Amino acid sequence: MRTDAAVIVAGGPRDGAQFVPPRIGPDWPVVAADSGADLAAEVGLRPTLVVGDLDSISPRALQDAERAGVPIERADRDKDRTDLELAIAASRRNVGLRELVVLGGSGGRLDHLLANLAVLCGPATEGLDVEAWLGATRVIVVRRQVQVEVVAGATVSLLAWHGDAVGVTTSGLRWPLDNAVLHAGHAVGTSNVATGSRIAVTLRSGVVSLVVEPAGEVTR
Numbered sequence: 400m401r402t403d404a405a406v407i408v409a410g411g412p413r414d415g416a417q418f419v420p421p422r423i424g425p426d427w428p429v430v431a432a433d434s435g436a437d438l439a440a441e442v443g444l445r446p447t448l449v450v451g452d453l454d455s456i457s458p459r460a461l462q463d464a465e466r467a468g469v470p471i472e473r474a475d476r477d478k479d480r481t482d483l484e485l486a487i488a489a490s491r492r493n494v495g496l497r498e499l500v501v502l503g504g505s506g507g508r509l510d511h512l513l514a515n516l517a518v519l520c521g522p523a524t525e526g527l528d529v530e531a532w533l534g535a536t537r538v539i540v541v542r543r544q545v546q547v548e549v550v551a552g553a554t555v556s557l558l559a560w561h562g563d564a565v566g567v568t569t570s571g572l573r574w575p576l577d578n579a580v581l582h583a584g585h586a587v588g589t590s591n592v593a594t595g596s597r598i599a600v601t602l603r604s605g606v607v608s609l610v611v612e613p614a615g616e617v618t619r
Contacts, residue, residue: 400447401426405490408444409483409503409515410434410455417442417502418535427500430489432482436460438502448472450489451482483515487523499524501531520560520606536612544601549593549611556610557581557588557600566603571595581607 405428419442429444433451437460449456449464450472464471474485483501490496501519512533519529520540529540539545541557549555555572557564559581569576573592581588588607600609 400428402493402495404428404498404500405430405493405496406444407432407483407486407490407499407501408435408439408442408446409486409501410438416535417504418532418537419444419502420500420530420532423500428490428493430486431464432486434460435482435486435503436464438504442502444502448489450474450485452476452478481511481514481518484518484523487518496527498528499530501529503531503533516608517560520608536610539609539611541600541602541607541609542605544599545609546597546599547609547611548597551593551595553593554612555591555593555598556612557591557607558586558610559583559588560606560608562605564602564605564607566601567605567607568601569599571598581605 406423407430409432417438428447429439431439431446431449433453434455434457436446436449437457439446440460440463445467446464446469448470452474453461454476472485472489487499490499503515516538519531519538524540531538539547557567557569560583562583564581567576567579567581571594573594600607
């Protein structure tokens with residue numbers, strides 16, 4: 400079992416088909432956050448751990464996990480952390496963890512979606528390479544630099560989280576940035592367009608989410 404990478408499968412309603420990166424193999428640990436166990440079953444992933452208050456997991460998924468001997472960490476419903484936060488903490492017990500892939504829905508409650516994005520771009524994932532597939536939308540957390548393969552014409556958005564992102568420079572976009580500042584709470588980086596098959600983003604400080612959508616424009 401790999402210790403440098405892990406998959407977290409989160410729950411929540413989905414607007415469309417869930418994309419699973421082909422690099423995820425059977426040796427990846429899979430942490431299901433509550434009803435993420437149901438989504439894991441749908442996409443053919445076997446959880447190695449189930450965490451959460453278990454208020455939304457289906458009886459069948461819970462029973463399947465118990466029968467398979469999957470460890471289950473049940474949290475109190477009056478908890479201070481979301482199921483996703485608990486799943487991230489569980490994944491980080493592998494001290495060699497470097498890469499985290501999160502699968503989850505893009506539909507359902509807006510507050511859940513916003514909270515999950517805030518957590519993924521926050522201190523809980525510091526030091527990790529983080530990629531999330533929310534349905535078929537790809538979200539990459541950028542803290543220093545990243546290069547991403549896309550389809551020309553893809554819609555690409557860059558948004559600052561938890562404060563301003565300073566020294567942002569991009570290539571491969573119709574409207575490039577050169578040592579720019581993206582201010583938290585502003586939408587200047589929204590709805591850019593990829594001009595070729597690869598884009599690159601670097602920054603000196605801060606955190607941005609790199610969002611590539613829709614499904615038909617994402618390299619698979």
